[in-house]
Amino acid sequence: MTLLYILAFVLLCIALNQLFRVFELSRDLRGEQLYKTHDSDNRFNGRGMLLFMFAFFAFFLWQIDSYYYRILPKSASEHGYKIDALLNANYALVVLVFFVVNGFLFFFAWKYHGTKDRKAEYILHNNKLEMLWTTVPAIALAFIIIFGLKYWNEIMKRNNDPNPLKIELYAKQFDWTARYAGKDDQFGIDDYMQINGGNPVGLDTNDIRCNDDILVKNEFHLPVNKEIVFSFRSRDIIHSAFMPHFRAQMNCVPGQITSFRFKPVITTAEMRKDPHVQRNINEINAIRAKKGEDPIEFDYLVLCNKICGASHYNMQMKIVVESEADYNAWLAKQKTFKAIAQK
Amino acid sequence: MEHHTHAAVIEGHNLHDHAHAHDHHEHHQTFVQKYVFSMDHKVISRQFLITAVVMAVLAMVMSIIFRLQLAWPGEKFAFIETLMGKKWGKDGILDPNAYLALITIHGTIMVFFVLTGGLSGTFANLLIPYQIGARDMASGFLNMLSYWFFFASSIVMVSSLFIEDGPASAGWTIYPPLSALPEAIPGSKLGMTMWLISMALFVVSSLLGGLNYIITIINLRTKGMKMTRLPLTMWALLITAILGVLSFPVLFSAVLLLIFDRSMGTSFYLSDIYIGGRPMEQVGGSPILFEHLFWFLGHPEVYIVLLPALGITSEIIATNSRKPIFGYRAMIGSMLAIGFLSFIVWGHHMFMTGMNPFLGSVFVFTTLLIAIPSAVKAFNYITTLWKGNIQYTPAMLFSIGLVSSFITGGVTGIILADSTLDITIHDTYFVVAHFHIVMGLSAIFGMFAGVYHWFPKMFLRMMNKKLGYLHFWVTFIGAYGVFFPQHFLGMAGVPRRYYTNSNFPLFDNQIDINEFCTYMAIFAAFGQTIFLINFFYSIFRGEKAPQNPWNSNTLEWTSPMAHVHGNWPGALPEVHRWPYDYSKPGHEHDFVPQTVPLGPDEHDGGEH
Ligand code: HEM
Ligand SMILES: [Cu+2]
Ligand SMILES: [Cu+2]
Numbered sequence: 001m002t003l004l005y006i007l008a009f010v011l012l013c014i015a016l017n018q019l020f021r022v023f024e025l026s027r028d029l030r031g032e033q034l035y036k037t038h039d040s041d042n043r044f045n046g047r048g049m050l051l052f053m054f055a056f057f058a059f060f061l062w063q064i065d066s067y068y069y070r071i072l073p074k075s076a077s078e079h080g081y082k083i084d085a086l087l088n089a090n091y092a093l094v095v096l097v098f099f100v101v102n103g104f105l106f107f108f109a110w111k112y113h114g115t116k117d118r119k120a121e122y123i124l125h126n127n128k129l130e131m132l133w134t135t136v137p138a139i140a141l142a143f144i145i146i147f148g149l150k151y152w153n154e155i156m157k158r159n160n161d162p163n164p165l166k167i168e169l170y171a172k173q174f175d176w177t178a179r180y181a182g183k184d185d186q187f188g189i190d191d192y193m194q195i196n197g198g199n200p201v202g203l204d205t206n207d208i209r210c211n212d213d214i215l216v217k218n219e220f221h222l223p224v225n226k227e228i229v230f231s232f233r234s235r236d237i238i239h240s241a242f243m244p245h246f247r248a249q250m251n252c253v254p255g256q257i258t259s260f261r262f263k264p265v266i267t268t269a270e271m272r273k274d275p276h277v278q279r280n281i282n283e284i285n286a287i288r289a290k291k292g293e294d295p296i297e298f299d300y301l302v303l304c305n306k307i308c309g310a311s312h313y314n315m316q317m318k319i320v321v322e323s324e325a326d327y328n329a330w331l332a333k334q335k336t337f338k339a340i341a342q343k
Numbered sequence: 344m345e346h347h348t349h350a351a352v353i354e355g356h357n358l359h360d361h362a363h364a365h366d367h368h369e370h371h372q373t374f375v376q377k378y379v380f381s382m383d384h385k386v387i388s389r390q391f392l393i394t395a396v397v398m399a400v401l402a403m404v405m406s407i408i409f410r411l412q413l414a415w416p417g418e419k420f421a422f423i424e425t426l427m428g429k430k431w432g433k434d435g436i437l438d439p440n441a442y443l444a445l446i447t448i449h450g451t452i453m454v455f456f457v458l459t460g461g462l463s464g465t466f467a468n469l470l471i472p473y474q475i476g477a478r479d480m481a482s483g484f485l486n487m488l489s490y491w492f493f494f495a496s497s498i499v500m501v502s503s504l505f506i507e508d509g510p511a512s513a514g515w516t517i518y519p520p521l522s523a524l525p526e527a528i529p530g531s532k533l534g535m536t537m538w539l540i541s542m543a544l545f546v547v548s549s550l551l552g553g554l555n556y557i558i559t560i561i562n563l564r565t566k567g568m569k570m571t572r573l574p575l576t577m578w579a580l581l582i583t584a585i586l587g588v589l590s591f592p593v594l595f596s597a598v599l600l601l602i603f604d605r606s607m608g609t610s611f612y613l614s615d616i617y618i619g620g621r622p623m624e625q626v627g628g629s630p631i632l633f634e635h636l637f638w639f640l641g642h643p644e645v646y647i648v649l650l651p652a653l654g655i656t657s658e659i660i661a662t663n664s665r666k667p668i669f670g671y672r673a674m675i676g677s678m679l680a681i682g683f684l685s686f687i688v689w690g691h692h693m694f695m696t697g698m699n700p701f702l703g704s705v706f707v708f709t710t711l712l713i714a715i716p717s718a719v720k721a722f723n724y725i726t727t728l729w730k731g732n733i734q735y736t737p738a739m740l741f742s743i744g745l746v747s748s749f750i751t752g753g754v755t756g757i758i759l760a761d762s763t764l765d766i767t768i769h770d771t772y773f774v775v776a777h778f779h780i781v782m783g784l785s786a787i788f789g790m791f792a793g794v795y796h797w798f799p800k801m802f803l804r805m806m807n808k809k810l811g812y813l814h815f816w817v818t819f820i821g822a823y824g825v826f827f828p829q830h831f832l833g834m835a836g837v838p839r840r841y842y843t844n845s846n847f848p849l850f851d852n853q854i855d856i857n858e859f860c861t862y863m864a865i866f867a868a869f870g871q872t873i874f875l876i877n878f879f880y881s882i883f884r885g886e887k888a889p890q891n892p893w894n895s896n897t898l899e900w901t902s903p904m905a906h907v908h909g910n911w912p913g914a915l916p917e918v919h920r921w922p923y924d925y926s927k928p929g930h931e932h933d934f935v936p937q938t939v940p941l942g943p944d945e946h947d948g949g950e951h
């Protein structure tokens with residue numbers, strides 16, 4: 001079999017070689033300079049540029065039409081509305097720039113394709129034009145910077161709730177653990193040296209504040225309309241807690257505690273009714289049905305967003321946002337650190 | 344004026360050497376001296392190019408393999424087992440660790456070996472002596488070493504593909520602790536050691552090359568070649584070399600500290616880690632330190648990749664528009680500004696590391712400033728086309744392709760630079776789309792443009808024009824087809840570096856985008872085989888190149904179309920004008936080579 005392949009390959013080479021021979025002979029006979037660019041080449045490629053522009057723009061619009069509804073649904077957190085508004089303003093601006101500047105490029109590429117009977121104009125520079133296209137982007141960027149930084153500071157330094165709910169997300173290869181502060185509303189301190197089966201997130205057992213801390217896996221719950229301050233830790237390598245529906249992300253760095261605050265404003269049940277979400281879920285369920293899998297319902301997730309090893313792609317945990325009452329009922333059923341450790 | 348006399352001295356010296364060589368050496372050079380351990384810049388440039396082409400093919404094949412996995416996760420492709428072996432491709436399904444290994448080595452090869460070593464190495468070596476009118480590089484010996492370190496580095500990187508636990512697999516950014524702990528991922532065993540050794544060799548190569556480029560451009564310019572008469576390729580390569588010399592040593596120190604952490608028990612990057620069932624002793628380090636060191640190189644690095652491509656296309660766009668480059672001085676100024684700013688923006692890769700929000704604000708500000716000189720460059724290219732008489736050589740097509748991808752990828756940089764917005768798109772496919780378009784496509788288009796344009800100076804033959812056209816259109820369509828839709832994946836929150844997006848249902852309906860990208864990647868890869876055929880065929884059997892095929896002004900086209908030791912058989916050419924006198928009124932032809940003296944009332948264009 002291999003021999004046959006080799007034989008076929010050799011034959012192909014010989015055939016190609018003959019073909020090239022003929023081509024080279026005729027090239028040399030006619031004394032043509034094939035490399036030379038003719039007016040016909042210029043016309044062909046100039047038109048190609050214009051055609052490409054239309055096709056490219058159409059492709060972009062087509063993608064908006066077919067993929068835009070799949071982008072993240074409306075923000076489930078309060079600050080996320082600001083991010084989305086800013087994002088949309090920026091998208092509008094850059095899409096405009098994309099069309100206009102690419103448009104000029106391809107239009108000129110077509111318009112000024114070369115012909116024998118024309119000569120290019122000797123233009124060195126133009127101070128007015130150059131001033132214009134330096135100042136206009138500078139002004140646009142000034143706006144982008146001002147609004148960007150205003151929102152950035154509002155989001156990162158928020159302090160509007162003096163008494164937020166404290167939750168810790170603890171990352172390890174390849175899962176998440178959420179820790180609640182428990183009755184005393186205080187986290188016990190941590191000590192990675194004490195990690196073992198009964199102490200999975202490395203709490204310092206000498207610190208009595210740990211005892212009522214609550215540890216949960218697989219899913220964790222948040223009360224709606226309550227400010228939450230997350231702290232993040234990692235046991236082994238850098239992970240990143242990405243909660244896309246809440247427009248929240250923060251790296252989890254071993255040896256360090258990082259934090260992020262947000263206030264969920266839409267419960268899981270409400271989000272499931274969102275038409276945008278439903279359209280996507282229906283599509284997903286249609287795909288699942290074809291594969292013979294059960295239909296699913298929408299859930300918020302925290303994903304790992306920093307490459308962390310073989311199962312990085314599957315390091316996620318469900319987030320449930322619900323009313324305060326439901327949340328309290330759920331929390332009451334969870335095990336405290338003390339209960340886990342005693343087992 | 345002083346450096347002119349100085350240059351003249353060195354030149355005279357070289358000239359002497361050269362005449363000498365002709366009499367006694369040239370004919371006795373063995374094959375090894377001439378083609379293997381050569382100190383001739385032309386041979387070294389070809390060595391860089393061929394090595395880069397081989398590496399690029401390797402990286403491209405890898406990308407097809409992992410794109411198949413993304414489009415059809417779990418599907419069996421028999422050839423994957425054949426290529427990757429039982430361990431990594433059992434039953435034709437890619438292993439998750441192998442997936443990470445492939446994306447890591449793909450990224451490393453493309454960024455460092457193809458677009459840094461390959462692009463700068465090829466064109467700096469070929470063009471610097473030619474375009475400034477020098478016999479060779481300042482030090483032919485260091486130049487030779489630079490190539491052989493690059494070669495050794497490539498060999499180490501490629502060999503790491505064949506070892507038991509596989510090559511490095513922590514992403515091309517190799518953040519510790521993942522890259523520091525062999526327990527964390529198999530790629531962080533021997534594979535990572537080899538990656539680090541390879542990169543250390545690479546840094547040496549890059550420094551030897553860079554210092555040589557800088558010294559040569561500053562000192563060996565021929566008579567009359569003032570800085571304001573340098574082609575923009577020279578300015579671009581000069582600034583690139585300076586960036587490299589200032590930033591690569593920082594990568595070296597980052598790599599060195601990582602080597603210490605990995606094998607000598609230090610804790611520069613490690614603290615409070617529990618892995619493999621036991622706590623580690625190291626405390627007090629910080630992995631964020633590595634990120635700072637890495638990106639202090641990493642961001643200048645993206646411009647090290649891009650600037651040579653911009654220089655190449657400046658030259659090609661002016662030549663083939665038959666028009667002076669618009670705003671020559673503004674082009675130089677914006678490259679200098681980009682070069683400077685690129686050192687103070689690295690933090691935009693780290694907004695989500697928990698850095699102080701105020702520090703983040705500073706990086707937002709500096710990063711967005713870079714957009715201004717970048718915009719100036721894009722506008723200058725476009726205005727160069729305006730009222731031109733565009734000659735569509737394959738090189739010109741790729742140059743216009745570069746301007747387009749630079750615009751399309753540049754605008755998304757503005758979004759990513761905004762720390763507020765980065766909260767939702769950091770590390771998603773939006774970033775993948777951004778940097779592939781702005782850096783990957785632009786730089787590779789620039790590299791193709793350079794190969795088509797200067798092929799005659801390298802191999803004394805022409806590449807086939809029609810195949811060049813076909814190659815361009817397939818590549819241009821395919822490349823945008825692969826990366827443009829990935830913006831939408833990012834906007835849907837799909838993280839990058841995931842082995843599959845269908846392990847949990849949230850992104851299941853995005854699969855058609857992934858399939859589309861994979862089809863386009865296969866289409867674009869097919870386009871590259873057209874290039875490879877054209878390239879290797881033309882090296883041996885392409886039509887013979889005439890003296891100045893593109894009617895260009897720069898000095899390389901005044902040297903004979905032959906591989907002459909010392910570049911010009913007689914005296915070095917003397918320069919009288921800038922390189923962009925295309926279609927200048929009062930001249931018979933639409934080009935006026937730099938060696939033509941200025942007329943009585945004629946102004947030199949570079950003075951403006
Ligand atoms: C208008 C100018 C540009 C701006 C404002 C900009 C901004 C950014 C920002 C903020 C990021 C980080 C995004 C994130 O990780 O969330 C990024 C990523 C990146 N950019 Fe740009 N960029 C610009 C142009 C360029 C150019 C010209 C290149 C290359 C020549 C480039 C190459 C890259 C690369 C390689 C990455 C990804 C690195 C990684 O995470 O692996 N960018 N860019
Ligand atoms: Cu992770
Ligand atoms: Cu950067």
